[in-house]
Amino acid sequence: xxTPRLLEIRQGVLSKNDRLAAELRQxxxxxxxxxxxxxxxxxxxKTRLLExxxxxxxxxxxxxxxxxxxxxxNDALRxxxxxxxxxxxxxxxxxxxxxxxxxxxxxxxxxDDLDVLFIENVGNLVCPTGYDLGEAARAxxxxxxxxxxxxxxxxxxxxxxxCVVVTKMDLAExxxxxxxxxxxxxxxxxxxxxxxxxSARTGAGLDAWMEWLEHHRxxxxx
Amino acid sequence: MHELSIALNLVEIVxxxxxxxxxxxxxxxxxxxxxxxxxVREALEFCFPLAAQDTLLADARLEIExxxxxxxxxxxxxxxxxxKGSFRCPFCGTPSAQICQGRExxxxxxxxxxxxxxxxxxxxxxxxxxxxxxxxxxxxGKRDVGR
Numbered sequence: 001x002x003t004p005r006l007l008e009i010r011q012g013v014l015s016k017n018d019r020l021a022a023e024l025r026q027x028x029x030x031x032x033x034x035x036x037x038x039x040x041x042x043x044x045x046k047t048r049l050l051e052x053x054x055x056x057x058x059x060x061x062x063x064x065x066x067x068x069x070x071x072x073x074n075d076a077l078r079x080x081x082x083x084x085x086x087x088x089x090x091x092x093x094x095x096x097x098x099x100x101x102x103x104x105x106x107x108x109x110x111x112d113d114l115d116v117l118f119i120e121n122v123g124n125l126v127c128p129t130g131y132d133l134g135e136a137a138r139a140x141x142x143x144x145x146x147x148x149x150x151x152x153x154x155x156x157x158x159x160x161x162x163c164v165v166v167t168k169m170d171l172a173e174x175x176x177x178x179x180x181x182x183x184x185x186x187x188x189x190x191x192x193x194x195x196x197x198x199s200a201r202t203g204a205g206l207d208a209w210m211e212w213l214e215h216h217r218x219x220x221x222x
Numbered sequence: 223m224h225e226l227s228i229a230l231n232l233v234e235i236v237x238x239x240x241x242x243x244x245x246x247x248x249x250x251x252x253x254x255x256x257x258x259x260x261x262v263r264e265a266l267e268f269c270f271p272l273a274a275q276d277t278l279l280a281d282a283r284l285e286i287e288x289x290x291x292x293x294x295x296x297x298x299x300x301x302x303x304x305x306k307g308s309f310r311c312p313f314c315g316t317p318s319a320q321i322c323q324g325r326e327x328x329x330x331x332x333x334x335x336x337x338x339x340x341x342x343x344x345x346x347x348x349x350x351x352x353x354x355x356x357x358x359x360x361x362x363g364k365r366d367v368g369r
Contacts, residue, residue, distance in 0.1 A: 002335055002336040002337060003336055004249040004250065004333035004334060004335055004336060005333065005334060005335075005336045006252075006331050006332070006333050007239065007243055007331055007332050007333075007334060008330070008331045009235075009236075009239050009329045009330065009331050009332060010328060010329070010330055010331075011235055011239070011328065011329050012327060012328050012329075013228055013231050013232050013235060013253070013327045013328065013329060014228075014231060014327060015235070016231065016234075016235075017231075094224070094227065095224050096224055096227075098227075126224070126260055127224035127260065129260045130224075130259065130260050130261075130327065152307070155258070155307075155309065156258055156260045159258065159309075159319065159321065187317060188308075188309055188310065188317050189309045189317070189319075190309075190319050191309075191316075191317040191318065191319050192319060193319070
């Protein structure tokens with residue numbers, strides 16, 4: 001019996017996705033589109049936050065959204081009410097978005113006609129983390145109803161965040177949300193990451209969120 | 223639970239590399255898996271044989287090397303290995319967001335049979351455990367699995 005020979009490869013398992021994401025990033029940059037990937041667990045309020053964001057941003061900028069779910073186009077229908085172009089990505093049974101899905105769903109859109117593109121990922125704090133979609137920034141949402149220790153339980157997502165958006169602050173008192181503990185937990189897995197506290201329902205904190213987006217949008221074009 | 227997607231990606235990469243090397247099967251796959259890769263080792267081990275079915279990896283072993291999390295600690299001016307679940311320097315307690323290693327999800331290498339087996343060797347070669355020999359297109363080792 002012949003002895004096997006060892007071939008060195010050193011290739012990332014997700015290298016195909018990474019390559020495609022890098023191409024997308026170049027396309028977005030060349031067209032001047034600022035792309036934000038929104039991550040959270042299911043029900044943390046991504047769609048609600050995005051509804052408000054599209055509505056506010058849409059007055060000054062040309063904004064669009066891609067929204068990922070395993071099934072239904074409910075979120076796309078909700079978001080489309082803002083008047084922005086919206087497309088649903090149905091992943092079937094896949095728990096995350098991949099770069100090729102983003103690329104496919106851009107088909108027919110002229111990127112030069114856009115300023116900002118939001119990609120609402122599938123609700124999941126684990127699987128989407130390792131998949132680069134070519135975004136310029138990644139925002140991770142944490143709703144007050146989920147508990148302050150979520151960042152400790154799912155550090156991967158929070159480590160990868162450029163901004164943490166705490167949502168549903170209007171419920172903070174009812175669920176006895178400990179803001180200080182949440183802040184400490186976020187800082188312990190990702191020191192220095194910006195945190196904004198929002199309520200899409202009352203509008204509280206949305207100005208800070210819009211400012212963060214605008215600041216990053218401008219700096220990403222430099 | 224995205225380990226099946228990961229396993230399919232893994233099989234695709236390894237098959238390409240094996241074909242390039244002219245191998246007709248893969249004996250083992252060596253994978254480096256970081257503690258922060260977001261991949262559950264047991265789930266990947268479960269999915270790997272499913273993804274490997276009917277490919278050059280059908281009988282391959284999956285050997286996983288776990289890569290611990292290593293952070294750069296600024297105050298200490300060195301790389302440190304925090305306690306499990308922690309992002310703090312074990313010496314000075316400062317949290318760090320600078321990950322030096324621990325995100326790996328990388329095929330480091332593969333093992334393939336050393337050379338084309340002779341007729342006598344064929345029955346006992348590294349590939350002989352495979353049922354592939356009965357299937358169409360396997361004789362030249364270039365069967366397309368359609369991915």
